[in-house]
Amino acid sequence: MSANVLELDHVSKFFPVGGLFSRRKLQAVNDVSFALSAARAEIFAVVGETGSGKSTIANMILGTELPSSGHLRFGGVDIATLAGRKAREAFMGQVQPVFQNPFEAFNPLSRIDEYLFATAHRFAGADTPQRKHAIADEVLQRVGLSMAEIKGRFPHELSGGQLQRIAVARALISGPKLIVADEPVSMIDASLRMSIVNLFRALRDDLKVSIIYITHDLATAYYISDRVIIMREGVVIEQGEARAALDNPTHPYSIALKNAVLPPDPIRAAAIIRAREENTWSQSAV
């Protein structure tokens, strides 16, 4: 067994774009390396704007896309070498996703508990209704819900925050070592958002699950993550301990990104916008 849960070793990914005669390579991820230690569960934030390659990294960790070069190892085994249904299912049990939009992640026509029962059957080997019910209830308790609340409900009857917590509960059924959360709070209402963010912190501390937290929001990344990487156009431009890296960023782009975060404070936020205005207008005068 390797000392790392997950290891990205000089991973790159490119997509061919353009037509027959103008074929180009789009470098979505360029030589990214990092590792999550098995000794200590942590929240690892991947921060970047649109097109920075952060979702491509998520897809590669989940094994739905293979890297163009480099290796991703999970527990020491290269994900690309997983062959056969058994090996894949064992891997899927260890690495679970939570997606951005909980309203799209659940089929509106099927009942929420069916998802939990199906996952309990497949990944926890539950074969009786009682056993499935018990497993579903146990994971729901972990996220602050219970089977009594959601039994027989359909997705439209629940709020985004509840659905996202159910998505996390479903991911917990297989007892994963790693959860890959791609923008898990960007679709959640403001008054419920912190319940999801705090839940990730509880999972790390109580269940020792490591979490890859993919986001564009520096403020929540600062709030919950232990380590952070900031990406731009597929390249990691800043990495390190989250507080140190975000308190004193060194790369010009991460400084710009940090300064672009509007503080919830009218005086400072308005000053940022004013500075922006003057900046653009003085440039145009030249």
Add this chain to the structure above:
Amino acid sequence: MQQAPAGQVAVVTEPEPTQNTLTIDRLKAYYINEHYGVKREIRAVDDISLVVRRNEIYGLAGESSSGKTSLIKTLAGAIRPPMRVIGGSVTFNFGDESVDVYRQPDRMRAARWRHLSYIMQGSMNVLNPVRRVKHSFRDFAQRHMDRHDFQQRLEAHLRRLQLDPGVLEAFPHQLSGGMRQRLAIALATICEPEFIVADEPTTALDVLVQQDVLALIKEVQQRLKSSVVFVTHDMSVHAAITDRLGIMYAGRLVEEGPTAQIFAQPQHPYTAHLIDSLPRIGDLRIRKSLPGRPPALFDPPSGCRFHPRCPLAIERCHWESPEMLPSKTNGRVACHRAGEAEVA
């Protein structure tokens, strides 16, 4: 939270009070569904009164299904069945003429785009995807303007907004999201309207682009001295550009006032929570989230609609709906325990 200096409080935004561009009086607009004799009312806009002054940015904040989009649809006269206006009025005052949206529909139609325009969230949907950008500008604006110098005015307008007139020849898919959003702003402001409705104009944009777009909206607003109603759920954006702020919860306005004071001393517990739950860089205190969920609007709680989730709720909140009353901070608030919420 940084406190506003005490001396600054009175001067924030109190222009001549007669200059109200928009007056909404006790407006009620419900979605009414009737299926097989079962009637269901969704009270998306429930008894809202507010004014928007000349030369100010009025922010509307609230969560999804708090009724903020329904409110701006209603004030723009853009509602369709099953939504209906049940009571109240919306009156615009465009300097020389005043238009009651629901009693003078003809005059309202004439005022559109000339006096009242919109900036939408999905700017890509505003521009026709199969035609060059210039055609979208012609379709929207040419009928409101002088035809022969339209091209010159259009190019001059784009230059003022730091846009190269060359983009007029581009197709929308050739432009980035930020560029399209800037074009949508150019499109909405070319007739120099007195009133602009901006519905989540920066939500889909990256943070760096978002700042440029906010700065552009602010600049245009200041140059035209127009009124803007700015809707977003993002409190930081409100902090950055709005002059006054209204907070909506479950179809009602629960607090309103100058933005600086709302942030410094929120009077309503819901406002206090919204501001307090925002994570900030450089601050690691644990942020709490509210219990429960926003109520369903077809069956809102009795009394104050926030009481099931309110940390300060008392017996009275369960049965008596609070009135909108003047608050200590130059605004209005609807809460029996206004001003008692603690802000860290």
